[in-house]
Amino acid sequence: MSEYQKKVRVRFAPSPTGMLHIGGARTALYNYLFARQHGGTFLLRIEDTDTGRFVEGAEEYIFEALDWLGIKPDEPPVRQSARKRIYEEYVRLLLDNEKAYIAFDTAEELEAKRKETPNFQYDASTRMMMRNSLTLKQEDTQRLIETGHPYTVRIRIKPERIVTVNDLIRGEVKVNTSTLDDKVLWKSSDGMPTYHLANVVDDHLMGITHVIRGEEWLPSAPLHMLLYHYLKWEATMPTFAHLSLLLKPEGNGKLSKRDGERLGFPVFVLDYRERGYLPQAVVNFVALLGWNPGDDREVMSMEELIRTFDLSRCSRSGAKFDYEKAKWFNRQYLQSLSDAALADAFLTILKKKGVMAERDKVMRVVRLMKERIHFVNDLCEEAGFFFCAPMAYDEKTVKKRWKSGTSVQLREIASVLQNIDVTTPLAEEKVKEWIADKGYSIGDVMNALRLALVGEGKGPHLFEIIALLGKEETVQRIESCIACLSIPTSS
Numbered sequence: 001m002s003e004y005q006k007k008v009r010v011r012f013a014p015s016p017t018g019m020l021h022i023g024g025a026r027t028a029l030y031n032y033l034f035a036r037q038h039g040g041t042f043l044l045r046i047e048d049t050d051t052g053r054f055v056e057g058a059e060e061y062i063f064e065a066l067d068w069l070g071i072k073p074d075e076p077p078v079r080q081s082a083r084k085r086i087y088e089e090y091v092r093l094l095l096d097n098e099k100a101y102i103a104f105d106t107a108e109e110l111e112a113k114r115k116e117t118p119n120f121q122y123d124a125s126t127r128m129m130m131r132n133s134l135t136l137k138q139e140d141t142q143r144l145i146e147t148g149h150p151y152t153v154r155i156r157i158k159p160e161r162i163v164t165v166n167d168l169i170r171g172e173v174k175v176n177t178s179t180l181d182d183k184v185l186w187k188s189s190d191g192m193p194t195y196h197l198a199n200v201v202d203d204h205l206m207g208i209t210h211v212i213r214g215e216e217w218l219p220s221a222p223l224h225m226l227l228y229h230y231l232k233w234e235a236t237m238p239t240f241a242h243l244s245l246l247l248k249p250e251g252n253g254k255l256s257k258r259d260g261e262r263l264g265f266p267v268f269v270l271d272y273r274e275r276g277y278l279p280q281a282v283v284n285f286v287a288l289l290g291w292n293p294g295d296d297r298e299v300m301s302m303e304e305l306i307r308t309f310d311l312s313r314c315s316r317s318g319a320k321f322d323y324e325k326a327k328w329f330n331r332q333y334l335q336s337l338s339d340a341a342l343a344d345a346f347l348t349i350l351k352k353k354g355v356m357a358e359r360d361k362v363m364r365v366v367r368l369m370k371e372r373i374h375f376v377n378d379l380c381e382e383a384g385f386f387f388c389a390p391m392a393y394d395e396k397t398v399k400k401r402w403k404s405g406t407s408v409q410l411r412e413i414a415s416v417l418q419n420i421d422v423t424t425p426l427a428e429e430k431v432k433e434w435i436a437d438k439g440y441s442i443g444d445v446m447n448a449l450r451l452a453l454v455g456e457g458k459g460p461h462l463f464e465i466i467a468l469l470g471k472e473e474t475v476q477r478i479e480s481c482i483a484c485l486s487i488p489t490s491s
């Protein structure tokens with residue numbers, strides 16, 4: 001019998017507490033790939049029961065980021081805050097079956113306990129010393145509830161039992177229940193369940209077969225398993241797979257927003273879009289953070305990832321974040337775009353900057369520059385000079401390339417260019433011959449010419465630039481440069 005006999009149903013369950021992190025995108029992607037591979041269903045659940053951590057706009061950000069990446073849920077998203085009634089029902093059931101109890105301890109009382117007892121844990125060893133429905137008389141508990149005393153409902157964990165989590169990535173993880181605390185499942189203050197209860201109830205009601213999530217939730221898995229048992233749902237309990245952490249590029253510790261700021265790379269999904277990444281490149285890069293296909297394949301489309309993805313090949317140790325690799329992936333995808341698509345993207349950027357350019361010229365520039373770029377935006381930096389004549393000349397290059405005879409030589413070159421067809425490969429030969437005949441240095445003249453046309457010392461092959469700019473523009477740029485840089489002699 002196949003392991004996935006039951007139709008696969010997985011979910012991505014982010015809390016709307018901020019922008020979607022690249023690690024969150026990986027969790028979503030792996031769930032999506034797994035669902036698609038098994039002909040299953042991929043769901044999105046917004047876990048927004050912690051009202052204190054809710055961030056306005058975070059939910060929209062998650063939707064937009066997933067949409068951009070092409071990770072599309074198969075059903076409308078489920079929002080936990082709209083399901084308060086449902087959780088209440090299960091809280092009642094747990095209380096009735098003595099799998100949970102009501103606790104009245106205030107935050108101050110708990111704090112005092114923690115101060116007084118090092119490593120204090122609300123559990124089987126301490127609960128009988130606290131203010132809860134197990135220590136109070138039934139009428140007192142009732143009276144406190146009726147008079148509006150805030151309370152929580154805590155799970156009642158039996159100590160000294162072994163819970164075994166069979167994790168698809170980590171194998172067997174055994175935990176002694178004595179190490180677990182009686183976690184709060186529900187709070188009367190806002191009538192909301194906590195993450196643990198809502199998560200388990202929803203996974204059950206949504207028919208989730210596999211819980212694929214970050215390693216930070218592994219310590220909660222035994223508690224979740226106990227809840228499945230307490231609610232008599234063990235027969236349909238999902239299988240767990242906890243993904244290893246994304247680590248700092250140096251490998252020491254969890255990747256954080258600050259690492260991005262410190263090292264200059266984006267950590268949130270839509271910042272990748274902002275930087276000019278193609279979503280396919282981000283998907284490909286993210287897929288390989290902690291998983292590999294078992295061979296040396298790197299560039300893989302979503303379809304190929306769906307076919308190849310395998311949870312058992314996910315690494316148990318953390319995945320180092322390699323930003324250079326992200327750029328590399330973008331370059332691979334960019335190179336595979338058609339010239340026309342790149343030209344359109346570049347035209348849009350130019351338009352935004354108020355630069356009017358002919359599509360034909362943009363196409364020719366793209367063809368020439370494509371190999372040199374990692375991002376469409378790089379075209380502005382690398383090829384902007386094709387559309388805007390230099391407004392200034394790079395100081396360092398001027399110092400190095402502008403010599404006493406340069407203006408004379410450039411003026412002469414301008415007239416040579418005027419008399420030849422600059423669009424043929426012969427132009428280069430003719431110009432070089434002329435320079436040699438005059439006894440000038442080819443390097444000197446060419447470098448000065450580049451400075452005049454580009455404004456600095458970079459750019460593609462000089463005669464490609466001249467051919468693209470055309471004779472008129474080339475000559476004009478030479479003249480402007482001479483006017484700007486030649487120092488009038490006093491004689």
Ligand code: GLU
Pocket residue numbers: 012013014015047195199211212213214217
């Ligand atoms: N809301 C949790 C999170 O933000 C979900 C964890 C899970 O998938 O169970 O990551």
